[in-house]
Amino acid sequence: MSENSHMKNVWAVVGGGNGGQSAAGHLGTMGYDVRLYDIVQDTIDAIAGAGGIQVDGAVQGFGPVTRASTDMATVIDGADVIMVVAPAIYHRSIATTMAPSIRPGQIVFVHPGATFGALEFRRVFRDYGVDTSSVVVVEAQSLLYACRAPQPGHATIKGMKNRLAIAAVPASKTAEALAAIADAFPQMHAASSVFETSLTNLNAIMHPAPSLLNISTIESGREWEYYRDGITPTIGRFIEKLDEERVAIGKELGLDLLNVRGMYKDFYSAEGTTMSEIVRNVGAYRGISGQKTIETRYVLEDIPTGLVPMSSLARQLGLKADMMDTVCHLGSYMVGRDIESEGRTMENLGLAGLSADQLVAEVA
Numbered sequence: 001m002s003e004n005s006h007m008k009n010v011w012a013v014v015g016g017g018n019g020g021q022s023a024a025g026h027l028g029t030m031g032y033d034v035r036l037y038d039i040v041q042d043t044i045d046a047i048a049g050a051g052g053i054q055v056d057g058a059v060q061g062f063g064p065v066t067r068a069s070t071d072m073a074t075v076i077d078g079a080d081v082i083m084v085v086a087p088a089i090y091h092r093s094i095a096t097t098m099a100p101s102i103r104p105g106q107i108v109f110v111h112p113g114a115t116f117g118a119l120e121f122r123r124v125f126r127d128y129g130v131d132t133s134s135v136v137v138v139e140a141q142s143l144l145y146a147c148r149a150p151q152p153g154h155a156t157i158k159g160m161k162n163r164l165a166i167a168a169v170p171a172s173k174t175a176e177a178l179a180a181i182a183d184a185f186p187q188m189h190a191a192s193s194v195f196e197t198s199l200t201n202l203n204a205i206m207h208p209a210p211s212l213l214n215i216s217t218i219e220s221g222r223e224w225e226y227y228r229d230g231i232t233p234t235i236g237r238f239i240e241k242l243d244e245e246r247v248a249i250g251k252e253l254g255l256d257l258l259n260v261r262g263m264y265k266d267f268y269s270a271e272g273t274t275m276s277e278i279v280r281n282v283g284a285y286r287g288i289s290g291q292k293t294i295e296t297r298y299v300l301e302d303i304p305t306g307l308v309p310m311s312s313l314a315r316q317l318g319l320k321a322d323m324m325d326t327v328c329h330l331g332s333y334m335v336g337r338d339i340e341s342e343g344r345t346m347e348n349l350g351l352a353g354l355s356a357d358q359l360v361a362e363v364a
Contacts, residue, residue: 010079011032019111026157030184033066040152046151053153056155076098088306089300089304099125106136111140112139114204115199115309115344116305119363139167146159160284166191167194167196167197170363195250195255201306204307205246208331211296212330226288240275249319253356268282268283294334304342305344307328309345
């Protein structure tokens with residue numbers, strides 16, 4: 001733990017988008033020494049010029065940022081916790097940039113990991129000669145915040161989840177990571193392994209299919225709310241059937257995963273008779289606009305780093321994932337390129353050919 005900032009951990013936030021600015025601003029309001037990395041110079045200049053990030057909504061105040069830079073080494077030097085808050089499609093390039101500067105004892109917190117984000121960071125670190133036994137790589141099952149950053153230096157946190165699971169790889173280091181992270185975020189609790197956090201990545205279930213099934217609304221040009229208008233009763237039923245495949249994968253690995261309804265109750269205390277009703281009862285979702293193009297992270301990120309790795313794992317375990325595969329195929333057809341081939345697989349994560357028992361042992 002760092003000697004400064006009243007013995008609080010020093011946090012480096014990697015990513016200056018909606019989630020990254022919200023996290024950095026929130027941490028700053030809590031009195032932590034916060035640094036921020038982003039590749040967009042205008043974002044860095046605005047935050048550095050203001051000296052931090054103004055936060056409103058569920059969290060209110062000014063969060064100082066002591067160091068903002070487009071240089072990764074400068075930002076993570078001396079940080080106790082490096083929190084990566086960036087689209088999962090950039091995890092590999094971020095890990096590659098980070099690898100030369102990572103130091104023993106640092107915690108790399110992939111928040112969120114999407115599906116197998118921690119495993120991707122571990123694979124890249126190993127490829128670049130990092131001693132992965134000397135650093136802790138941990139992932140969260142989802143982003144803590146429902147948030148937007150309307151402009152550099154300003155973040156609006158619409159709401160936060162009640163509880164959020166995290167797990168390190170290997171799981172034997174989860175307690176160490178949790179001790180550091182929960183100091184700032186008491187909502188965090190330990191999962192059994194990264195299989196639990198990754199297989200409870202609800203973005204993979206809640207984003208691609210509804211986006212593809214709402215294509216006429218998306219391309220109409222009219223204003224709409226993603227959850228309130230987009231999760232109709234029929235689409236809600238589709239989501240629940242799709243979710244059954246996710247739960248079945250977990251069962252094969254010895255996990256008793258909550259279904260999508262159970263997760264909404266756990267995250268947001270939201271209940272209802274249908275999925276459509278449940279998401280309407282999530283206060284943090286109110287006012288979240290629907291997209292105006294199909295080419296957003298809901299498809300371009302949540303298929304290759306969300307559903308594709310789940311489907312790949314299902315095949316390796318001898319399970320069917322017909323609905324997942326249907327959504328993946330449809331996504332590629334609609335955007336006009338093979339986004340499935342860009343995804344994480346058991347092969348490119350270095351886990352091909354392992355049985356269920358061997359996979360469980362690999363991340364223990």
